[in-house]
Amino acid sequence: MSAGRPSLGSLTQPDRETQPCVFEVSGVTKRYGEHLVLDDVSFWIPKGEFLCLCGPNGAGKSTLLKVILGLEKPDSGTVRIGPPGRTTERATSHEVGYVPQHKAFHRDFPARVEDLIVANFRGRWPYRIREQERAAADAALARVGGQHLWGKEISKLSGGQMQRVFLARALVTNPTLLILDEPTAGVDIRGRAEFVEVLFEISRSEELAAILVTHHMGEVARTAERVLYLEHRVLAWGLPDELLGRDDLAAISDPGARSTRWDPLPVCAEEHT
Amino acid sequence: MSWLLDPLSQGFMQRAFIAGMLVGGLCACIGVFVVKRGLSFIGDGLAHATFGGIALGLWLELGVQQAVWVALPFTVVVSLGIAYVLRSGRLGGDVATGVFFAVSFALGVLFLGLRPPEAPMVNVESVLFGSILAIGHADLYMVAGVTVVATLLLGATWSRLAYATFDPALARLSGVPVAALDYMLLALTAVVIVVSVKTVGVVLVSSFIVIPAAAAGLVARSIGRMSLLAVTLGVFGAASGLLASYHLNVASGATIILLLGFFFALALGFHTLRRS
Numbered sequence: 001m002s003a004g005r006p007s008l009g010s011l012t013q014p015d016r017e018t019q020p021c022v023f024e025v026s027g028v029t030k031r032y033g034e035h036l037v038l039d040d041v042s043f044w045i046p047k048g049e050f051l052c053l054c055g056p057n058g059a060g061k062s063t064l065l066k067v068i069l070g071l072e073k074p075d076s077g078t079v080r081i082g083p084p085g086r087t088t089e090r091a092t093s094h095e096v097g098y099v100p101q102h103k104a105f106h107r108d109f110p111a112r113v114e115d116l117i118v119a120n121f122r123g124r125w126p127y128r129i130r131e132q133e134r135a136a137a138d139a140a141l142a143r144v145g146g147q148h149l150w151g152k153e154i155s156k157l158s159g160g161q162m163q164r165v166f167l168a169r170a171l172v173t174n175p176t177l178l179i180l181d182e183p184t185a186g187v188d189i190r191g192r193a194e195f196v197e198v199l200f201e202i203s204r205s206e207e208l209a210a211i212l213v214t215h216h217m218g219e220v221a222r223t224a225e226r227v228l229y230l231e232h233r234v235l236a237w238g239l240p241d242e243l244l245g246r247d248d249l250a251a252i253s254d255p256g257a258r259s260t261r262w263d264p265l266p267v268c269a270e271e272h273t
Numbered sequence: 274m275s276w277l278l279d280p281l282s283q284g285f286m287q288r289a290f291i292a293g294m295l296v297g298g299l300c301a302c303i304g305v306f307v308v309k310r311g312l313s314f315i316g317d318g319l320a321h322a323t324f325g326g327i328a329l330g331l332w333l334e335l336g337v338q339q340a341v342w343v344a345l346p347f348t349v350v351v352s353l354g355i356a357y358v359l360r361s362g363r364l365g366g367d368v369a370t371g372v373f374f375a376v377s378f379a380l381g382v383l384f385l386g387l388r389p390p391e392a393p394m395v396n397v398e399s400v401l402f403g404s405i406l407a408i409g410h411a412d413l414y415m416v417a418g419v420t421v422v423a424t425l426l427l428g429a430t431w432s433r434l435a436y437a438t439f440d441p442a443l444a445r446l447s448g449v450p451v452a453a454l455d456y457m458l459l460a461l462t463a464v465v466i467v468v469s470v471k472t473v474g475v476v477l478v479s480s481f482i483v484i485p486a487a488a489a490g491l492v493a494r495s496i497g498r499m500s501l502l503a504v505t506l507g508v509f510g511a512a513s514g515l516l517a518s519y520h521l522n523v524a525s526g527a528t529i530i531l532l533l534g535f536f537f538a539l540a541l542g543f544h545t546l547r548r549s
Binding site: 069070071096098100108109110111112115116119120122123124125126127128153 | 309431432433435436438439440442443445446447448449490493494495496497498499
């Protein structure tokens, strides 16, 4: 935290002594021209931890995801997936599972659910699905409770079902890190609730590190094991109980103003209760 | 069998059948990716950009036949320009194609105007709007060569092209070389269009690219089946259209297009019935 900003007090961050790190962002800085989008962003995720990444629009969340996914190069800093001491800093395509936003995909593409999942498993679009791929796709769908979706055309799925398929697609490679970019944006309330329950089950039952970008504080409350609040820099990084409902986060976000320009975490408490 | 053997006993019809089916199948296969990427207008755009290349060749004092070899790289450069603008993400496919199409067409007019007054008169339309029934052996060999190369390229990259067409970002995350495929697809489309335009004409090429793929997309439930069906429609449409035009003694290109349009109407009806 910089001088002049109110302090949130002591926040609990992961313990390197007891928790093995599987993913780390170190000193990542990214500019677009004169605009500093990411300013010395550093954090890490231990094995099995579900991290919710929050922050206002334009705070650099999408850019951070692009850097993590290797779609953008940082001006400085590193991203490492895997244990410390790993020689390469680039993740393979199988190490990261990515669930995109619901609105950002091609609905009228002629494909079935299993095609979408196997495409990620194989790294190419399948013309025919082999037995081993069929088993892997079936198992991935089972992990998200979506076995009944096998064989369905993707154009006929609801928003919630579609995101469940994308989650299965991300899980089929047994990734080290799962990244979910506002997966319920644009999904109806029922679909969102079902998807969040699936996420909750996965976050509690699987040893999978995950980053969930979301504006829905109900999702944070339900799934997060830790919360990171980003506004170009890491402004807060701690346990959900330490951050949810804190009315002083608005002041951190906009020092001196205490405005209502962005005040999502208190809303979280209301949504949760 | 005389209805089939009579036309096939004539050399010009044999060449038309072979060229029509090759161009029809090839354009339909490319059309699947072009249509699904929202670039249906690109067939028209690149076909007219060919005019700029032909005119450049004529300005360089080449004959009409030789000018095609200038049109080929010219149209490929235009297609790569469109691919670059598309990849920048700032303009849609229709806008990018519209801009390059207009500029290259205007360049063509400029190049023709720069020719010396004593230069021989050239009927550019005869090159741009070639007739499928007037195909010579040299043109047929060129079409066959391009078909072989394009089939090998498409066969080798089909599954990656399909993935990149579904979602470029997800494909890239799975290790698919999306940028290289984007440029390859548009450059290949340009080559196929230049060669095809010279042999079967601009309207027929655009129809072969858009209609079979659009009809197949209404019926097929996977991109693989869509590709197979589109190629089948392209090949069958060319052959049956030529046969019909021969027996009815009407324009061959128009008959093929009308037949393709009939297939599209059938597919639309099937799609509507299935949805209801």
